[in-house]
Amino acid sequence: MNDSPRLGLAPLFAVAIGVIVAQSTIVSLLQAAGIAGWGFIGAMALGWALMMANSATYAELALMMPRAEGISAYIRAGLGPLPAIFAVFAGYIVPALFGPAAELLLVDAVLDQVLPQALPALGWAAIVLAVLVALNLRGTDVFARVQTVLTFAMLVFLALSGAWALGGPVAAPARAGFAAMGADASVLGVVALVMYSLIGTEFVTPMTALAARPERDVPRAMFIGLTVVAVVNALYCLGAAGLVGREVLATAPLPHLDVALAIGGPGVKLLFATVVIVATASLINTVLAAVPRMLCDMARAGEAFPVFTRLNRHGVPWVATLFVAALPVVGLLWSGGDVTRILPLLVAAASAWLVSYMLAHASLLRLRRLAPSAARPWKAPMAPWLQLLAIAGLGWVIAHAAPAPELEAPIFGALAGVLGLVAVIGALWVGMVMHQRWFAPSGVAEG
Numbered sequence: 001m002n003d004s005p006r007l008g009l010a011p012l013f014a015v016a017i018g019v020i021v022a023q024s025t026i027v028s029l030l031q032a033a034g035i036a037g038w039g040f041i042g043a044m045a046l047g048w049a050l051m052m053a054n055s056a057t058y059a060e061l062a063l064m065m066p067r068a069e070g071i072s073a074y075i076r077a078g079l080g081p082l083p084a085i086f087a088v089f090a091g092y093i094v095p096a097l098f099g100p101a102a103e104l105l106l107v108d109a110v111l112d113q114v115l116p117q118a119l120p121a122l123g124w125a126a127i128v129l130a131v132l133v134a135l136n137l138r139g140t141d142v143f144a145r146v147q148t149v150l151t152f153a154m155l156v157f158l159a160l161s162g163a164w165a166l167g168g169p170v171a172a173p174a175r176a177g178f179a180a181m182g183a184d185a186s187v188l189g190v191v192a193l194v195m196y197s198l199i200g201t202e203f204v205t206p207m208t209a210l211a212a213r214p215e216r217d218v219p220r221a222m223f224i225g226l227t228v229v230a231v232v233n234a235l236y237c238l239g240a241a242g243l244v245g246r247e248v249l250a251t252a253p254l255p256h257l258d259v260a261l262a263i264g265g266p267g268v269k270l271l272f273a274t275v276v277i278v279a280t281a282s283l284i285n286t287v288l289a290a291v292p293r294m295l296c297d298m299a300r301a302g303e304a305f306p307v308f309t310r311l312n313r314h315g316v317p318w319v320a321t322l323f324v325a326a327l328p329v330v331g332l333l334w335s336g337g338d339v340t341r342i343l344p345l346l347v348a349a350a351s352a353w354l355v356s357y358m359l360a361h362a363s364l365l366r367l368r369r370l371a372p373s374a375a376r377p378w379k380a381p382m383a384p385w386l387q388l389l390a391i392a393g394l395g396w397v398i399a400h401a402a403p404a405p406e407l408e409a410p411i412f413g414a415l416a417g418v419l420g421l422v423a424v425i426g427a428l429w430v431g432m433v434m435h436q437r438w439f440a441p442s443g444v445a446e447g
Helices: 009-016 023-036 039-064 071-079 081-114 123-137 140-167 171-182 188-196 201-210 214-244 246-251 255-264 266-300 318-335 343-370 385-399 405-434
Strands: none
Touching: 009 140, 009 201, 009 214, 009 266, 023 039, 023 081, 023 188, 023 214, 023 246, 023 255, 023 266, 039 071, 039 188, 039 201, 039 214, 039 343, 039 385, 071 081, 071 201, 071 266, 071 343, 081 123, 081 266, 081 318, 081 343, 081 405, 123 266, 123 318, 140 214, 140 255, 140 266, 188 343, 188 385, 201 214, 201 266, 214 246, 214 255, 246 255, 255 266, 266 318, 343 385, 343 405
């Protein structure tokens, strides 16, 4: 990979929020607003605070190890190889199996309504995935240009939609819809849904070595990105909740399409189809750019198959990229084209992601003790209390991840199964293939 610095704040910002600005995150937010009423504002504030703490931890770790490819190296340095493998597979490989699959199902469903029977089932999903794989195999420069355009376009759409619903010609019915927002308002049951709309800013950390001013721009990209997304999302959800009502948001399979039709009428379908393609491309682009590099870094450390280290002439880990691209295909086949079958697993995957954040906080605290004099161009404030509070908060969110009692069994069953499988496989790999101790830190990687 060409490591010559060239990325400024704008492309880093786009990468930091590329997973956040996506269809599945929009749907999860709208469902949270429908279920919780005004309580989703409290859930949003809590999620934002926890993610700001996570971003601070990742910023310090990334700048300590600027040439590392991400979370595997950060956790390996502080906690050892088993937690590193566990964090990457639980926090990134599993969500890559279900999150992008749900995203592709959503774009396929929307495009099928706009252009009915134009392609066979999942045809649109296959085209979108193939195009994005081809772009990412060409290298980081192409990725950065595409990602920046996609992300900013999506932010503008969400902001304008929310502002139009609250202040445009449709504002009167929107204000009337707010009357139902106070009934049975809750916070606890929707925090995980809201958190799913905010997780993923750390996808910018593998780009640290490519940044022109990493010590300034990597933390800013995450902090500014989180704040902008939280404000835009709140604006959009307020307009949507007032306009179509809580019941539609909580129960409709495509609530974001219902909101678009309420704002612009049937004539907006084609524009909305363009927007959902942008949203899907934003998420999958980010996953295809960052997760393969995590796998490549793990393979170099002996924590994954050596074939994942193979690079093409653009410096892209092409085998790892194709592997990650195949994950949503498995998710699509498993779901049978029915997005409702995958939504409980999205919450479970988000909860697994939060476990990886807890490990990142623990690794930072351990590294503060193991390597107190190591170069830290940027330090997370209020350590260790910030990390300890974040770990407790993330554990609380996971414990309350199910938005409804009937979803507790499928969500926590899937979560326990996935985390248990990852832990067993990781323990066997470290002991029998790597011949290392599970929790032996490898030291801070040199930048």
